[in-house]
Amino acid sequence: MANPMYRQIAEDLREQIESGKLRPGQQLQTELELREHYDASRNTVRDAIKWLTTRGLVETRPGQGTFVVQKMDPYVTTLTGDPRGPGGDITVTAQYGEAADDQPRGIEQRITSSTIPQVEIQQAPAEVAGPLRIAEGTQVISRHQKRYVNDTPWSLQTTFYPMGFVLQGANKLIEAVDIQPGTVSYLADTLGLRQVAYRDWITVRAPNATETQFFNLPQDGRIGVFEIFRTAFDQTGTPMRLTVSVYPTDRNQFVLNVGTMPDSASPAG
Amino acid sequence: MANPMYRQIAEDLREQIESGKLRPGQQLQTELELREHYDASRNTVRDAIKWLTTRGLVETRPGQGTFVVQKMDPYVTTLTGDPRGPGGDITVTAQYGEAADDQPRGIEQRITSSTIPQVEIQQAPAEVAGPLRIAEGTQVISRHQKRYVNDTPWSLQTTFYPMGFVLQGANKLIEAVDIQPGTVSYLADTLGLRQVAYRDWITVRAPNATETQFFNLPQDGRIGVFEIFRTAFDQTGTPMRLTVSVYPTDRNQFVLNVGTMPDSASPAG
């Protein structure tokens, strides 16, 4: 057996997909048809389809069939910005197309929105205590939001603040309302904390059940999520917040700029 | 059927793994043993194991058994640096542990090395032509390297330069040798091109066959790879190179700093 049969079937279908013979969104033959076509058992055909599914080339819909996946237009987020600005706010633009899209789609109109923050008092786990440089188990304020672009789920975001901020007068932090014009300027006004820098830590991991549901990711967990830890520092060099943002890897990209970029240098080149 | 049996088996094993009852590296019961334990068929047990495999919790070795995966210590790469420096060179440090590691491992000694560049003249595909702002199909120089940390595969890197650089006198670009002390200063010396800024574009995608082999990734493609496009700009704002680096997502993390970081702010906290 040079190559297992299910692999040969999978490669054959893969070629048809990548050559464009099978177009995005198009339905494949049913398992029974493929079974006849390749003279294999249904389970072997299913193994081939599973192989393609793991690679993100096709998706199966119970009761309907198997379809070539439609690649979404990715959301592009710029991570570098004014360190004194609201670190959570980031721009979303379109990228230049990877392939055969005739119409130049340019910058698409996109509107971001967030849910009302869900506020909790928690004991800081290691991942939170470490960046904030506090002892594990210390109480922290956690403000959690779901974020949408054009009403479709975009990211899950949780920001952690030291509990002391509230005791020192930043009462709004424990209220389940949006803080306008932003927590960065709110903390500057109430506590005199100026955000002068931040550090982003970018990782990829498998999604948990909550994330799988919110982002409508495939059940089998083959699509990972970016997990970005943003630690912001005040003028004394002390961490003042930790924002953890989660984005699916299949439809998000990130850009960072270092140095003085020329004016014309837009991602869309 | 509230939950399919294979899911129940998988969840049970998952709990044992995450609770630490099954330790990293430890061998699970064989399929036949699990078959007896859960009173299911071997195929159903295999479905459960496949579910765990897709999530990166276990790995199977033919002829040996099924094992709880060992999480590698991640490589952490800082993306922000001096925009005038050699953009390809980045530091690698250890992170603070996610969980119960008693010994503070601090900064581990790591040595990076690269293969001799593999040099080619290519016609720029869209992904290269776009960032370099040249027409698709224009000739470019491609310099490809494999990079290692402590002799283990770390990243695959390809840098593209406009063909004109050679015609203007930067002959070394088409030689299959390392350019010392770096191409950035070489281009500054020969062509007067000063790198004043760069932009990184971070994406995640499925690995191709070459990458799967080089990084020794699982065949089923469930582990993605970071693909980072670094476009560097000269003093006139013209793109002078595009470096594409590929890293497996399961053992690489990235850090970026914005603003003036306090001295003590190291990733290891």
Place this chain on the structure above:
DNA sequence: GGGTATTTGTCCGTATGTATT
């Protein structure tokens, strides 16, 4: 709403191949 046909999902048993010890 109900019923039926279609399609994928789950589960079983069995046989044989391949890799490792």
Place this chain on the structure above:
DNA sequence: AAATACATACGGACAAATACC
């Protein structure tokens, strides 16, 4: 060479989701 363990492949049965009449 033999034993063990996972990989591939087959065939069959029923369940669940969807679409359509």
